[in-house]
Amino acid sequence: MNSFLRFFYHLTRLVLGAVFIYASLGKILNPGAFAKIVFNYQVLPGELINLTALILPWVELILGACLLSNRWMTGASSIAAVLMTVFIGLILFNLARGLDIRCGCFSTKPEEGPMDKLTLLRDALFLVLALCLVGLTYYKKTVYHKNQLYTV
């Protein structure tokens, strides 16, 4: 991997790691408020709302920590890409339905305001970064394995 790709790999993992950790904190601190936001999306059955509100922020926190520390990168980058795809799908679905709800992406407080096309654009940018990171991580690992094979 050349130095530019290496730099871009570290930059994307650090940016996405910080974003996921930042996004998780408010939700972990206010599980009740986040459960209400999950409910407002109106896509999950009632039985899964609180479980999602309790577990999802920890997925974000742990995968953010993995990205920052450069550990379990194939798994963490893949989850990041899957999560961003799901989030974008949910935003599109609710914008199409005309639901006036908060994103709950970075805050559980009402001041965050309802989600709009800018929310979608922001998440699309994160998805592009996540997909780049998946590509670079998989590529880096494959090259590393090949090099090891040849040096044995």
Place this chain on the structure above:
Amino acid sequence: MPMSILRQNLPDAFREACFIIVLSIIAGLAVNLARTDSIPFIQDWSTEGRLSQDNGDSLAIPLSEAKTLFKENKAIFLDARGQELFNEGHIKGARSLPWHEVDDYFPEVIKGMDRESLVITYCDGESCNLSHDLAIFLKNMGFTHVKVLVNGWTVWGENNLPIEASDK
């Protein structure tokens, strides 16, 4: 991405993703058990469940009752939807207090309102939570008689009750 790279890395990605998810499940559930403001793992999110208060009473008000109070001019209706939707149409005489901008609108909207007066909040949709959140907020702000007309805008219109649009 070439298929060979993808194929080669997928087992690792799957295994690591499973680790991360299992860790998250354990952490999420364990921390919730340990904290003082924990939430139940499974909660009743039905309309009745959401609107029932700690004392067992419900915040919900039936349409028939809201209609009577409206006709007798004994209640103040607060529209919790966004300002644009309010301008397009609202219950006649209702005031706009959008939940998403409650801090900005609240001081102006409650001017001249008695905190003892009966307030009915509404939004649109069976599972719309804006009116519920607004009702809880009003109660916390000292309003003693607050009710929620569930799916208010829709049921009001369906029953051909008086509505109006805003010129703003």
